[in-house]
Amino acid sequence: MEIQNLKTIEITKQAARKYSDGYPRLNVRDFVERYAGADGEFIRLVCEKSFVAYAYLAKQRNNDGWILATKEQAVPNQEFFRKLFTMAQIRRKAFYYQAETNAFRFFNGAGDGLGGITIDYYAGYYVFTFDNKGIYYQRAELYRAFAEAVPDANGVYEKLQFNVQKDALKTQHVSGQTAPEKLEILQEGLRLQVALNAGMLEASLDKRVLMNALLDGRAAAKIVLNLFSDDGALSIAAMRGGAFKTVNVDLTAKAMKQAAENFTLNGITPEKQELRALDVTSYLDYAQKHHIKYDMVIIDPPVFVRSKRGTFSLTKDYPALIVAALKTVKKGGSLVLTANTPTLTLKQFKVLLTDVFRKTGCSFELGDIFTAPEDFVLNKKEHVGSAFKSIVVTVG
Incomplete structure (x- = not known):
């Protein structure tokens, strides 16, 4: 150019x-x-x-x-993008040799020098996620630069976060080999499946620090309720870390099927866990009516989801959901609360939780904080912290 x-x-x-x-x-x-x-x-x-x-x-x-x-000689062309991808690979060199993890964030937007795009690595396959039409329109040059920087990729997929074509939010194959229908990956030693061809990519890439805490015994001997459990990764980590039992609630039967398969992959009999395809508020109503109490309740909500009972918005509905979940936590138990959006900072998340608990009148203590791992590189000048954040709250 x-x-x-x-x-x-x-x-x-x-x-x-x-x-x-x-x-x-x-x-x-x-x-x-x-x-x-x-x-x-x-x-x-x-x-x-x-x-x-x-x-x-x-x-x-x-x-x-x-x-x-910001350097005039750094003209935005194929060579410029090749250098960005090469530097991203160098930064994450150690991840390619980890025995317990073979899926990670390869390129993290502005943190790696190019806002509007992320690239995730899944056991040899790379998935480009485009956040806006502008950078998507430059995809041909980006793919050429990537092929030059990373010539050994098994295959490349793309995912769009905006509607420009039918099924825009699903992934589609771009180049190289087509991934197996169900691709097995490792996250901190846990075996999980992703379906790149079907757009099923939930693999807890940004939750590895929280997963490690559960693996290290955070949920040992506890009965754990996991709301918005999705592929079951956090419940599997809890069970591998010594949990007594998990109750998993998510909206779709598809999520429950995926969770059951992941339990089996990790040597955990899914029939000995509870897997409920149900709206989380409906389950909390049920638990309260039957006076069921849990040692630990994990709430890992999406930013937005629609169900038959209505919609859930993280920014609007989270406080009410926490209040409802509180009624199912035994005294001395804990809530593990996550938020996965850059629009809610860690400081704002703490304020939100403090306000919620003070209004309920129950005693509480904010405990450990977990954020995304080091492959989710940030641009400090952007003044935006980790998109993923989790706070453990002990309930008095």
Whole structure:
């Protein structure tokens, strides 16, 4: 790509300082004159005719694109992207040789220098997740750069987080070999299945630190209720760490089937656990009416989910769900509460929990905190912490 082909945009002095300091999110309000470019367009930002950065345009929830580079010689082309992918691989070299884990985050958006895209590694296969149309429109160049940087990939898949085609949220094969219908991976020694061809990718990649705590005996001798249990990974970790029994509740029979298969893979008889395809609030109503109490309740909710009973939104409905779950925790028991969104910071999560427990009038103690592992590299200048966070609360 030739520099002269890029549109040059004048930005404010304040914006120039911000971007030069490493802030990665582009905002068109920083432009001196309005410019309505196309999604995916690469632009050149200047301040008083001096180069500041290269960026690309893309409408996302809270920004208008991403900064690509703040060095003028780092022109955004195939070679530029190859270097980004090569550096990501070097950073994660140790992960390729771990005996207990063979699935991890290979490229983490702005943390690795390219906001709007993540790449996950699953036992030789790579899955590109595109968060906006802008970077998706540049996918051909990205795939060429990736093939050059990582020539030994078994296969490449892509997943879209926006609707531009039918079944956009499902993965599709891009190049290389097609993965087995059910690909077995390892997470901290746990055997789990993912179905790349069907878009079933839940593999707890960002929950490995929490999984380790459960494996190390956090749930030893306890009866554990796991709400939004999905593929059962956290329950399997709890059982491997000495839990007495787990009760797993998720909305779909498909999730329960996947959890049962994962239990079996790990030498745990699924029939000795409880697997309930049910709305979590319905199950909590049932547990309360029958005075059932648990030693530990894990709540690992999605950001948003729709069921026959309505919708669940993490930002709106989590407090009420925690209050309902509290009624099923025995005195001295614990709640393991997670949130997986960058829009809710760890500090805000603590405030939310403190407010909820104070309003209920019960005694509580905020305990251990778990965040995403080191392969989920962050850009500190973005001022956004780990998307995944978990807090253990002891209930008095």
